[in-house]
Amino acid sequence: MKQFKIRRILLERGAEKDSLAQKIFKKLPNIPIENVEPDELALIEDIEEMDKESLRIIHFNGEFLKSCPGTRRYICCGYKILNIGINCPMDCSYCFLQSYVNQPSLRIFTNLEDRLNSIGEVIDSFPDSIFRIGTGEFTDSLSLDYVTGWTDFLLPFFSNRKNCILELKTKTSFIKDLIKSSHRERIVVAWSLNTPRIIANQEHKTASLKNRIIAAGECQKAGFVLAFHFDPIISYQGCADEYEETVQLLERYINPESIIWISLGSFRYMPNLKWAIMKRFPGTNIFNGEFVPGLDGKFRYFKPIRVEMYAKLSERLKKWYDDLGIYLCMESDDVWRQSLGWSPKNSAGLSLYLDSRVKVIFG
Template sequence: MKFDLDAVFVEDGCANSALATRVLRALPHGVPVTHVDDAREVSRPEPGAPDPFGAGKRRLVIARRKTPFLMPCPAGSSKFACCGYLVLTLASNCPMDCSYCFLQEYLADNPAFQVYANYTDSFDELDKLTANAHGRSFRVGTGELADSLAFDSITAISRDLVEFFATRENLTLELKTKTDEIENLLDIDPRGRVLVSWSLSPDAVYRSSEHLTAAPAARIAAARALLDAGYRVAFHFDPLIAYAEAERDYLQLIDELFDVVPPKQISFVSMGGIRMTPRLRNAARSRFPDDRMLCGEDVLASDGRFRTFTPLRLSLYRALAERFRKAGAEIPAYLCMEPASVHEHVFGTVPARPATIGERLARG
């Protein structure tokens, strides 16, 4: 197991689930396991803990999800040129600890690392979605409120997911990760229906801000291995952080990526500048007071988030977009949580509708 756990809690009714059986079998000796009536009791912030959010990440809770698994991407908004992404919430929170992570705000009142024992019920929701939308294709991801593969070595959820999506013509699964936990995927044939994507940052950002994640070179090596195993791969340059040497470092990172994964084998790339609500910025700066990446030149934008000063942000987007264009193969690219006007500045075109982008990315 690559991440430390302080405790595991199993909600009543989940003890005999396949997930709980696998997790308890794989747990290292010495991690206490407690059975609880209601997972909500142990999912709240620990009273008196010096860092309740950080403590929550080390408490694994196996519970039943009582609300739907499938929802539109929570980052979506009519203000932004969105990508038509659908989110499947099979877990909540993440054992890694990036200083800029929006979960510090989003899950502040509910920080335990929860994994849902009834996750295969989500397959019925997906089948209903496609039955009601004849001929349409959807890109569905599990990496929004959790990393898709962190802890897969003990949950093995990815195997069931890949086997399900491999048999569904109109669905593409996106597993989004900052790990290199790919062992469970290597011997299953995804039949072209599974994309694995990595968020990539230069070494300076990785060292300063992406605690417990796999090094960028290890993420790229994992992408190569999965490409060879029949998976599609994609990369998110998000959050882009405009520190002093950023342009040089991001372009070097892209060169390192293209050396291992040729551009024509990349399904798409996305970019998104660092963005933080005031509450998130306060939480991040108080948990990571020495992280210089959290102290860039930012201004409060009209959507209520601090964003990098627009000329700096646009210049970085354009430099990367130019590098992708020069790569000799057309790599579909989109911006995350940016208005259409920024898209036009960067790519010189009006963005397509979210549903159209979603279908294009799903079909590959």
């Protein structure tokens, strides 16, 4: 997988002195820099295009560590998001960012490293809680690591804390810098997985399934704990056989014993995302299915379809290994029971379950 092309740097006033901005300038010495104002309004066409070749360097004044918004009325996992940036250089047709962002370009928050101490104070002030933290919610955790060096400073910072884990979620095979690091403790490297067909047709510019799983295997051999996310699971004719292919590849390259969790989530979307997708990917067939609006306003597959997909995939995964920490993302108590045979009942129950996985794997 090749590194992504960066055409220009947009430097927001106020970010020039941030330590991460200085490092990025050194890593991209030949890329032109344009100075921009923080509150400059973007053209609507630029937002729709998302401008994935411009790196916008931003001094972020908001909160870096936030609770995952989850979704109302469904069981959520109590995750925390470390907000390192927004948007990513890959281009999945279903990406929710297409209807979420109100500014284009790859937005990197360059005062992150300078604010680590205050993030640490928050974590340290709740010594009896477990913070499950991820950077892959509004961007991909590794796709721009070769430019930002995120892993250089995030790994030592989080490995030293006993009441948290940092999950790096990716669809790339960019693990070179990660593996060079000497820190493994409390770090989880996670891959989003799908069928080879969905990856080829919907997850544009991402690593192939095989390359993702090979990269995961190399990380595991280098001592990292792994996680996987089958999300979004997409229903189409013959998908069961193709999800089977994905599991077979996992069996071939991965030792299941040090997997901390595997999540399953079906394709879901807010109505405005559908229009953004149809505009950017008019040929996509991801809406060919029976969708119904959920309690949170998002459209999901009709419940029996979701239950069947989760039940089949989880049973297959359990045949591989019976202790994979399988959980469902944003589903109800009855979908849990019908597809997995048990339920954590509510979001607090799911948090406790995932915290217990952290304790089993990391102690």
